[in-house]
Amino acid sequence: MNYRVIKHNDLFLMTDLHGDVPGSSAQDGLYMRDTRFVSKMEIKLNGKRPLLLSSAADENYVARIRMTNEHEEIDGEVKLWRESVELIRERFIYGDVLYETVFLTNFSTKPLNFDLGISFDADFTDMFIVRGFQPADELGKITERSADTKHWHAAYVGADGVRRETSISWDTEADAMSSEGDALYKISLEPRETKRITFTIIPSVEGRVVEATPRETALAELEAAYDGWNEKAMKVKSDSEVLDKLFDRGVQDLRVLLTDFGYGLFPVAGLPWYAVPFGRDSLIAALQMLPLDPKIALGTLEMMAAYQGSEVNPWKDEQPGKIMHEMRSGELARSGQVPFAPYYGSIDSTPLFILLAAEYAHWTGDTAAIERLMPSLERAFDWIDNYGDRDKDGWVEYYQESSKGIANQGWKDSADSVVHKNGEFAAAPIALIEVQGYVYQAKTRLAPILERIGREETAQKLRDEAERLKQELDAAFWMPEEQFYAIALDANKDQVRSVTSNPGHLLMSGIVPEDKARIISQRLVAADMFGGYGIRTMSSESTGYNPMSYHDGSVWPHDNSMTLIGMSILGFKEEASTVISGLLKAAEKFEYNRLPELFCGYDESIGYPVSYPVACSPQAWAAGTSIVLIQAMLGLKTDALNRSMTLAPFLPAGINRLTVKDVPIAEGRLSVELKRTGDGEPLQVDIIENTSGCEIVIAD
Numbered sequence: 001m002n003y004r005v006i007k008h009n010d011l012f013l014m015t016d017l018h019g020d021v022p023g024s025s026a027q028d029g030l031y032m033r034d035t036r037f038v039s040k041m042e043i044k045l046n047g048k049r050p051l052l053l054s055s056a057a058d059e060n061y062v063a064r065i066r067m068t069n070e071h072e073e074i075d076g077e078v079k080l081w082r083e084s085v086e087l088i089r090e091r092f093i094y095g096d097v098l099y100e101t102v103f104l105t106n107f108s109t110k111p112l113n114f115d116l117g118i119s120f121d122a123d124f125t126d127m128f129i130v131r132g133f134q135p136a137d138e139l140g141k142i143t144e145r146s147a148d149t150k151h152w153h154a155a156y157v158g159a160d161g162v163r164r165e166t167s168i169s170w171d172t173e174a175d176a177m178s179s180e181g182d183a184l185y186k187i188s189l190e191p192r193e194t195k196r197i198t199f200t201i202i203p204s205v206e207g208r209v210v211e212a213t214p215r216e217t218a219l220a221e222l223e224a225a226y227d228g229w230n231e232k233a234m235k236v237k238s239d240s241e242v243l244d245k246l247f248d249r250g251v252q253d254l255r256v257l258l259t260d261f262g263y264g265l266f267p268v269a270g271l272p273w274y275a276v277p278f279g280r281d282s283l284i285a286a287l288q289m290l291p292l293d294p295k296i297a298l299g300t301l302e303m304m305a306a307y308q309g310s311e312v313n314p315w316k317d318e319q320p321g322k323i324m325h326e327m328r329s330g331e332l333a334r335s336g337q338v339p340f341a342p343y344y345g346s347i348d349s350t351p352l353f354i355l356l357a358a359e360y361a362h363w364t365g366d367t368a369a370i371e372r373l374m375p376s377l378e379r380a381f382d383w384i385d386n387y388g389d390r391d392k393d394g395w396v397e398y399y400q401e402s403s404k405g406i407a408n409q410g411w412k413d414s415a416d417s418v419v420h421k422n423g424e425f426a427a428a429p430i431a432l433i434e435v436q437g438y439v440y441q442a443k444t445r446l447a448p449i450l451e452r453i454g455r456e457e458t459a460q461k462l463r464d465e466a467e468r469l470k471q472e473l474d475a476a477f478w479m480p481e482e483q484f485y486a487i488a489l490d491a492n493k494d495q496v497r498s499v500t501s502n503p504g505h506l507l508m509s510g511i512v513p514e515d516k517a518r519i520i521s522q523r524l525v526a527a528d529m530f531g532g533y534g535i536r537t538m539s540s541e542s543t544g545y546n547p548m549s550y551h552d553g554s555v556w557p558h559d560n561s562m563t564l565i566g567m568s569i570l571g572f573k574e575e576a577s578t579v580i581s582g583l584l585k586a587a588e589k590f591e592y593n594r595l596p597e598l599f600c601g602y603d604e605s606i607g608y609p610v611s612y613p614v615a616c617s618p619q620a621w622a623a624g625t626s627i628v629l630i631q632a633m634l635g636l637k638t639d640a641l642n643r644s645m646t647l648a649p650f651l652p653a654g655i656n657r658l659t660v661k662d663v664p665i666a667e668g669r670l671s672v673e674l675k676r677t678g679d680g681e682p683l684q685v686d687i688i689e690n691t692s693g694c695e696i697v698i699a700d
Contacts (some may be wrong), residue, residue, distance in 0.1 A: 003028070004057045004065070005271045005618075007256050008093035008222065011203065014272045015041070017055040019065035019089045023121060027130055027272070030098055030201060034276065034330030036130060037166045037203035040121035040181065043089070043102065045069045046080060046114050050087050058592050060256035060618065061222060065089040069114070084108035085189075094218040096210050098201040106189035113188050118199075120181035122166040124156035126330040128338055131273060137337050145181075149174045152181050160334035165204040169212070172197045229255045234292050235661040236630055242584050243629070243655065245593040250626025253594065253618035254289060263306060264299025270597060270619030277303060277327045277342070279349030280411055281621055283356050288561060288624030290363045291631050291663050297360040298369055304353050305376035309344050309383070314401040317345035317409075321383030323353045325406070338404055345406040347398035350380050350388065351438035358445035365640035365666045367452050374453075377446070381462075384439060394472055395431035395489060396439055410435065411559075412502070412537065417551040418488050419544035421497045426490040433477050433485050434505035440466050441509035452641060470511050483519050499539035501529070501559050507566020514570075521567055521575040532604025533586040534560045535579060540601075547601040547610075554612060557583060557595040558621035561628035568632040568648070571699075576632050577652040583629065584652075585609075595622045630660055633674070640666040640694060648699040649674050649685055661688065668692035 005014045011032045015021050021028040023040035030038035043050065050067035057063040067089075071082035086107055091100040106112045124142065129135060140158035147153070152168040176184040189195060200212040213221070229251075236247045258265040261277060267289070268274065269281040286300040309322035316339045317325075327342035334341060354377055361370050370377070388396035398409040408417050410432040418426040443462040450459040477485045479495060485503040486495035504524050506512045512520065523529060528539040531547075534555035538545050544552045560579055567576040586609040587593045597619040600610035616622075633655075635648030645665060651658060651674055661671040668691030676683050685698055 003272070004055060004063050006057055006061055006063050006091065006093055007271055007275060008061055009096065009259050010275075011093050011096050011098065012271060012275050013038075013063075013091065013093065013098055015063075017065070018049065018052050018067065019043070019055070019063065019091070020049075023119070029125075029130070030203065031127065031272075031275070032096070032203045033205060034127040034328045034333065035164055035203075035205075036125045036127070037122055037164070038098075038120065038201060039123040039125065040119055041100075042117075042119045043087070044115075044117040044119075045085060045087065046072060047117065048072075051083075059226075060252050061226065062090065062092045062219075080112070080114055081108055084112060085114065092219060092222060094222045095213055096203070097212045097218070099198065099212075099215050099218060100201070101196055101198040101215065103194055103196045104187060104189065105194040106191055109191055111188065111190050113186070116185040116187050116197075118183045118185075120152055120168055120183075122154040122156070124154075124158070124164050124166075124331075126332045127273065127328070128330065128332050133332070133338070135332060135337050137335070140331060145179045147177045147179045147181070149177045149183075152177070152179075152183075154181075158331035158335065159337075160331050162206055162331070162334060165207075167202045167204065168199060169202075170197055170199045226252075226255060232293075232662070234627070234630070234663050236659070238655055238658045240584065240655045242588045242593055243658075246584065246587040246595065247626045247630065249592050249594045250623040251292065253623035254285070254292070254620065254627075257285075257618060257620045257623065258296070260299075261303055263302040265296055266299050266303050267296060267620040267624075270616035270622070272616070274616060274619075276329075277307075277324070279304065279323050279325045279346050280352060283323075283349060283352040284558060284562070285620035285624045287352075287356050287359060288558075288621060288627050290359060291636070292627050294360060294364050294366075294664055297356055297363075298366075301353065301357055301360065301369075301373060304349075305373060307342055308376055308379060315339050315403075316341075316343055317400065317402045317405045319344070319383060319387040321350070321379035321381075322387065323349040323380065325349055325409070339402050343402070343405065345398075345400060345402060345409050347388070347396060347409045347432065348411065348435050348438055350383050351396070351435060351442045353377075354380050354442035354446060355438055358442060358449060361449045361641065362445065363638045363640060363665065365643075367449060367641070370446075370449050371453050388439075391429070393493070394469065395476070396435050397429040397431040397489070399429040410502075412500075412551040414550045416544065416549070418490075418496055419498055419552065420490075421543050423543050426488060426496045427492075429491055430496075431489040432502065433487055434502045436469060436473060436477075437506040437509035437511050440469050440511040443469075444510060448641065466511075473511060474513075474516070478516070484523055485520070498542045498544060499523070499529070500542070501535050501537050501556075501563065504535065504559070504563030504566065507563060507572075508569055509566070517566075517570055518572065521563075521570070521572045524563060525575050525578045530578065530582065531555070531601055532582055533599070533609045534582045535563060536601040538601075548612075550598070550612070553601040554598045555586070555601050555609075556598045556622075557586075557625040561621070561625040564628055564632045568635050569637060571635075571648055573635075573648075573650040577650060580629050580632065581652045581654070583625065594618060595625055597622050630658075633658060634660060634672060635699070636663070638665055638694070640692075643694050644697060645670070645692070645694045646697045646699055647672065647685065649683060651676065651683060659688075665692040666694055670696075 029036035072079040144155040325346035328340035671688035
């Protein structure tokens with residue numbers, strides 16, 4: 001990554017590798033609620049940018065940047081000898097406050113005198129504008145800038161009538177300070193002497209008062225929070241260094257992406273541009289996180305239910321019962337210049353909402369939560385039947401109504417993602433193949449739960465509807481000449497005959513006949529779909545294939561994870577092993593062994609996975625993929641309703657030992673060890689602990 005980002009709760013900071021927010025930058029800054037509260041934050045020594053030594057944000061919530069000075073000489077007289085000053089910037093976010101401490105150490109043999117300049121600014125730019133949106137209406141104005149030698153403050157009143165403020169304080173009085181945000185310190189250091197200056201930056205919306213906790217206390221509380229998360233989280237140890245690092249990175253990334261919007265911890269989509277509530281992304285991330293912390297799923301469901309569609313509103317692509325796509329709270333959204341407050345243009349969020357509720361109950365046995373959610377679940381089913389299938393042909397399909405909404409409303413939401421064999425883009429309404437699988441899974445998995453809570457008639461109705469869907473799927477979507485499912489049906493009910501990764505999502509649903517499920521799995525790891533680092537989004541033999549594209553040939557880890565869940569459930573261990581080995585190979589090459597949102601779909605013969613230029617990192621469902629890898633290797637299926645679980649374990653080639661501890665299931669925990677003496681040897685399964693109350697069945 002060519003940037004550094006840290007986050008806690010609803011506040012995140014994005015800088016360059018020096019830790020600066022350059023005033024000329026189009027994107028860096030301190031953001032909260034889709035607003036940039038700091039648009040400039042630069043440090044200079046004697047008016048010059050320090051030289052970068054190292055830059056790390058591997059802990060996600062703390063960043064450390066180490067720099068030094070360049071050589072300065074005027075008319076033969078040394079003003080500042082090279083590398084004589086060590087400058088360390090350490091920053092973290094806690095309690096909606098950014099803390100930054102600058103440490104200055106003299107490593108020369110003589111006393112040093114130099115200027116330290118620190119510049120701040122706040123432009124209060126809306127996230128949409130930062131990312132290139134051109135507003136048609138008038139925006140707000142900065143109404144105040146003030147400063148003294150220990151403070152700087154700016155205020156802005158937006159077109160939405162909301163007052164936004166940035167307040168910056170520091171613990172060491174500056175020698176000079178301007179209202180424009182330029183602070184100057186005259187620094188004197190004896191040899192080996194260190195001085196430090198701590199800044200606190202507090203964004204505020206509508207006059208909300210935030211008090212900064214003392215730095216050491218704030219850092220200790222922040223570290224304690226992460227220690228608590230790590231202590232209760234599932235733990236993994238294997239003989240594969242990259243697997244262990246990928247898993248640990250995923251757990252840490254998921255924690256930093258959790259935000260509490262008032263309904264419990266909730267996974268936002270990703271950094272830097274999607275640190276907001278999403279429908280599809282957050283629901284899938286919560287599904288991936290069931291083996292890590294099922295409570296995240298419950299918080300996600302409660303949040304989605306709170307913002308469920310309540311009216312027909314074409315501007316927002318909203319209908320009653322629909323689950324939102326994305327919720328923004330910046331100036332443009334609040335003033336109605338964009339429809340994202342919230343926006344509902346997603347065809348899959350609603351069935352995924354029901355699907356997650358069902359899988360949560362099967363994982364935990366918590367039927368009481370389903371009873372509480374039943375009004376929202378019923379409205380979601382009504383949306384599927386009435387608005388999701390407006391022409392009553394049995395398929396759930398999308399059509400954009402909002403003039404500033406999203407045209408393609410599946411997870412592949414770029415304009416060119418649903419393309420015919422002749423190169424033409426499919427016309428809406430469009431019925432995506434994976435969405436039909438989500439609907440089937442939602443109905444079949446929720447049915448037994450409804451029986452448990454006394455809704456037998458509704459349960460049977462869902463089973464009957466699901467069976468009709470299963471019977472009709474092949475006639476509509478199966479391409480005999482490709483031996484594969486089409487990605488979609490277009491407005492004319494014609495197949496969109498591209499070979500893509502989308503049908504892989506069907507495998508976990510149970511809608512695919514067993515013979516076709518094996519064919520799909522084998523095709524997904526064939527050379528045209530699998531380049532060595534993961535399943536591509538589109539076959540290299542399809543018309544629209546482009547390894548550099550966002551959705552037509554790239555590799556998305558979460559996309560692979562959805563397929564892996566199905567491969568594991570169905571017992572396709574060889575194909576699942578291939579996918580896991582590819583993802584591990586990719587993770588080995590990325591910074592911090594972190595899988596990004598996506599990467600290019602080039603073949604592994606290049607020697608490394610090719611980065612996609614604007615991929616989010618960290619990103620929730622990419623981080624969640626690391627959890628799915630472990631679930632898949634365990635072959636773990638839970639049935640907490642009937643107090644049972646199944647393990648059908650395997651280990652990919654090159655991994656001979658895997659220990660997984662503290663998997664939360666039902667009311668307890670599961671710890672398991674898999675081991676074999678060498679490749680090809682039988683796998684030994686040892687149950688270390690099982691306090692779940694569920695009987696374990698070990699399958700081949």
